[in-house]
Every structure is written in structure tokens, then in C-alpha cells.
Amino acid sequence: MRIAVAKEIEVCERRVALIPDTVARLVKQGLEVWVEKGAGERSFFSDTDYEAAGATIIGDTAKLWGETDILLKVSPPQEREDGRSEVDLLKEGAVLVSFLNPLGNPVVAEQLANRKITALSMEMIPRTTRAQSMDALSSQASLAGYKAVLIAAAALPKYFPMLTTAAGTIAPAKVFIMGAGVAGLQAIATARRLGAVVEAFDIRPAVKEEVQSLGAKFVEVKLDEETVAAGGYAKEISEASKQRTQEVVAEHVKNSDVVITTAQVPGRQAPRLVTEEMVAQMKPGSVIVDLAADQGGNCACTEPGKDIVWNGVTIIGPINLPSSMPIHASQLYAKNVTSLMQLLIKDKALRVDFSDDIVDAACVTHAGEIRNQRVRDALQALSGVGAG
Template sequence: MLIFVPKESVEGETRVALVPPSVKKLIGMGAELAVESGAGEAAGYPDSDYSDAGAEIREREDGLKSADLVLRVRPADPREVALQKRGSMASGLMDPFGSEDLMKAHADAGISALCSELIPRSTIAQKMDVLSSQANLAGYMAVVIATERLDSILPMMMTPAGTISPAKVFIIGVGVAGLQAIATARRLGARVEAFDTRPVVEEQVKSLGAKFVKIDIGDTGQTEQGYAKELTPEQVKMQQAGMAKVCASSDIVITTAKVFGRKAPRLLSAEMLKGMRPGSIVVDLAAESGGNVEGTVCDQEIVTDAGVRIIGWGALECRVPRDASQMYSSNMVNLIEHFWDKESSSLRLNFDDEIITGCLLTHEGKIVHERFTS
């Protein structure tokens, strides 16, 4: 079975779907590996590392046409999907709710498309969970970037010249990214507060040394997959009112709230931003899906009239591409290994497995995922 890793073509994407140690492991399992020249350069992996691991360096078109499985990070160009041979497979982030043309392209080409975003959040699939592994890094980078741009330091300092109070950081949304942001800000010495609509995460927040902000917005909870449920417009207003005072006293605010398959909820209004001090920082991790903050512009930094800096850079994990690639690559290898048939040295899709039923978008010329067939 030939696995091909093309160079990512989306502007600003620095990750690669497989790193050389993963290539070596897959070859040891019996797979053949081919990598496009330059695929790993942005992540610090030259072609020679892949060659040393046993991979062949191939031209893009040749690799796509001959591969049995194409591994990517970002969604493919639908025009390139048609180059793959019928009956082959593709895996990676596919933006299923925003790229209907890509889904149709895979179906029309007869390709079995495995969508990384739809891998179930179950115990057995945890090691394949791309969204969680990348969100960890995004949460870390949100704090690092905010710290670099803040006009003061994070930790308390007691010096002969006087005592400097610790900076206050407010994290909105305590998922994977939020928890990592809390841990990172605490390690840097900040005083951290956090809020989430799911009361169940309060213990996790406290275990990291942060204060959990309680705001009564009525009945809330989480989905079967562990995500926060979408709030009603009335609940959003109640939440904003409760958060306004905390934001006003914070030096850094990081928002992480996303609703899978929908536009991100608007959590910080322009009025709330006016209440923050000049020089304070807001990092919006939901910028790519519309933003949690009024005024966020994806992939840009803007400063409001009140002097608050809003950072809306997308995919912050791309700023640490070596580790991001290593984690993504590990997720991909775990997925392949789970369905690997040793006798035929190939990937076999088990349609009785919840992982396949959860993430398989297209198969044998049809869109097969239940969320997109109606």
C-alpha cells in the first residue's frame, strides 16, 4: 500500500501530515511511503530526513495518481482530488460543513474520505483526536503571543524598587485549548480566572490553580462528545453581562468558544471592549469560524479606538510547526495502525467500527456520512 504526503498548499500552513519517525514506523508495518519534495521544510524536516527514514521523494501529480492513501493536514483543492485513482483513500482535516464541493469531489472520484474533525471523542479514539492535539498547542500559543504583546509582565515581582502585581488573565471556554491556556498562564505567574457554560469543568479549573467564574445563565450542559451546548440569545446576553466586569479588570482575555459546524458564538461585544483598559490584549481563538469578539478580523491584529488589541490569527498551532506536525503525525499513525491489516499490509476499513462510521464522509462514489446524506 502506497501512502503519499503532499506539501500543504494553503497559505500560512506550516505543518506536515507525517514526520520522518512516523514514516519509518509505517514502513516497518509494511507500507510504502512517498513524500512530495519540500513537504516538511516549514516544520524543520528536510527531504533528506524522509529519504533516510525510507520514503521516496516524488512529484506531486505522480504521488497523487499512484497513492492508495493520501494524507494531508488541510483540505485538498477539489481539482486535485480528481487526480487520485478510484478506490483510493484520503485522510485529513476536510471542513465538512464549509466545503460541500470538496465532499462531492471525493464522492465523484470514488475516494473513501476520512475526515479528521469527525473522529469520535471516545476513549479508544483519543489517540487519533487531531482537534484536541492541535487545540492544546493553540491554547499555549495564545498565552505566549498575548504575553509578548502585553505592556507589562505576567508574574508578581518584589524588588527594591517596589512590588509589581501579577497580570490578570481571563480564559473564556474551558475545553482543551482553554485548559492549556490556563496552565500556561499560571506557569508564567499570572492570576487566572476562567469561565465555561459547563459547571462540570469547575474542578479542572481549580486543579490548575485558577479561579472559576460563576455566572448564572440558566440550564446549560454539554453534548455527548463533551462540547459545550449552544446557548440561546438570551443566555448569551446574560453571559456577556456577567463577564463584562471580569474583562474590565483583566490584562489579557482569551476566548476559545467554538460550536462545531456552526459560526462561533459572539461573546465579547464592542461595549465590553470599551470597558477594558488601553493596552490590554484579547486573543480570539475562534477567528476562523467568525470570531467570539466583535471586531475580530481573521488573520489580523487590530487596535480598537479604546486601545485594546484584538488578535485574530487563525491556526496558532502553525506557529509551532515542528511540535504540531509531530502530534498530528502521531494521530494519523494511530488511525492507520488501528485499521491496519498485517497480512495484506494495507488499511482495511471496518464498517462495524464506530470510528469509521463516525469519520467516513464518502465511499464507493457516494456521500455516506449520516449528517450529510439527508
């Protein structure tokens, strides 16, 4: 059984799918591991490190992609400089494990199905106790929440903590976290460690205790509808509920020095939480960090990948924040992927067992078909025709 680690070609992607430590574990199990030359360089893992762990370094991209049984990546397959898709480099029947964004970009799933690739999407790992060690969305979101606060602290023209000096007392910064999922909770903990006064909002009332346990005040909005989707994610709510939510949070946004938004719905445009009117009421010098920038943004003024100043408020729309911390991001992702490999490989042989709830949920394409109904629906909505 041969496992290969591809070098990421996306410009902003610095992570790698396996680190030397996880390669060593797989090699000890009798598996052959190929690593594309330079795959770990931007994560500060050298080819020498991988060779010492037992991997074979491959300089020929076509050979690595075309002769492997299981290919591991971080980003979805990309279009290459020669105009070909990376999907075309895979041999028919191979297995691909990666973030695939199948709900946001179902065309890639269609390409993989046409190539008869068994594709497992790391976004689709279910949020169950048994699957925790494989939950790459959570591991990477934690990094994003942490880094978002550091970015905000660097951009804010104030201290975060309260300080008592000979020149007087400095009041602590007020930070408002919108969305208390993994990223939001990490943002709360980080802002508290930096000494800020923190408030947090989420449409899911069940997260109130988690927010309070981290020392933040929970801003609650009572809604007359279900707010939790399958897997524990926040559910898209009605327009009436969105309006009610905005009315409640507007005052908290207005009084905050920093607002960090983290609300995302898989496969959908990010919910609009901060309107232009709210931004206009914020104090000059305030900062918004929008972690949903690449899904359209939670803030109406966000421009993905850019830092802008709107009415005196700095609005930062970072993309792929985990990649800015590639050592630990790769370490966590590699652990997630390796845990999934333990589920898929038994006695050095690949076994894709669809009776297993984790495999069934994560497997997007197999044997020339798109297996996931939500992905088929997304593709049909995009193209107007059925798929798979």
C-alpha cells in the first residue's frame, strides 16, 4: 500500500498533509510513503526530515500522483500552470484525502467522480465523539480563532489589558466575539488571556455555559426556531430571526473596540451579522476581523483578503488563517489524516467500509458516482442538471 503526500500549489497554502512524525508511524506499520520534493518546505519540514522518517522523496509530480494508491493533500485539487487539473494526474481508482469544499465547489466532486476516484473530504468528517481525532475542521478552526485575536490586537490602536500607571489607568479593551464554535471559543480564551473584557454571541443557546466558563459574558437572543443543524453546526435561520438578531447585537457591536466574527454555514454564503449601519456607529480606531471572509463575510464591509478602513474602522478579511501557522497547523492536520488512515487501512490493505458512519459521511465520490446527496443537490443547483 503506497501513500503519497503532494506538494501544495495554491499560493496561500503553506501547510502539508503529513509531517515527519506521522510519516514514521505509517512506515512502522509497513506502509510505503512517498513525499513530493519540497512538500514540507513552507511548513519548515525538510526533505531530509522526511527521509529520516522513512519516506521516499519523489521529484516527479506526475509519477507521485499517478502511481500512488492514496494521495494526501490539504487544499482541494487545483488547476495547474499547464492548464490541466490535478485531478487528471490521479490514476483511476485511486483514493484522495483532502479538504475538498464539496458543498461550496461541487464541480471538483464531479471531476473526481468522472475519474472514478474515491474521494474523502475532511470537511465532511462527522462531529461525533468517535471522530474527534479526525475532525480537521475543528483543529484548524482553533488556530484561526487564536490568530484572529492576535491580528486584532496588533491592529487596535489601544492596549488590550487594563493597566494602572503613574500617568493614569488604562481601561481594558472590549472584545465582542460573534459565533461560539471552535474558532469563537478559542478567540474568547485568547482575548481573555490578553486581558480584554469579552462578550460573545451565538444563535445556539447550548454554548452559553462554554462561553461563560471561559470568562466571557454571553449575549443571548431568544429565537422561535431551531438553530442547530446536524453535527452541531449553526443552522441558517429565517430572515425574521436574522433581523431580530441584528437588533440585539447592534448595541454590543457599537460599544466594542474589537469585533471578531466566525459564523459560517457549510456550503452557504456566510450569514450577514454586521451591517454597514453597525460599522458606522463604531468608534474610530475600532477593529473588525471577519473569519468568514472567504464565504462572503459576516460583515457587509468585508473585502476578502484585504485590510480596509471604512468610516474610521479597520476591517480585516483574512483568508486561510491556519496556513499562517503552518508548523502547528500541519501537525494537527497530519494527526487528523493519520487517524483516518487507521480507519481505512487494515493489515496493509485499503478497506472502504460504508457501514462505518465516519467513512460513509466523509466519502464524497466512489466508483464513478457522487455518493453524498447534499453534494449532488449543490451540483444540480449550480449547473441545473443531475450528477452522479
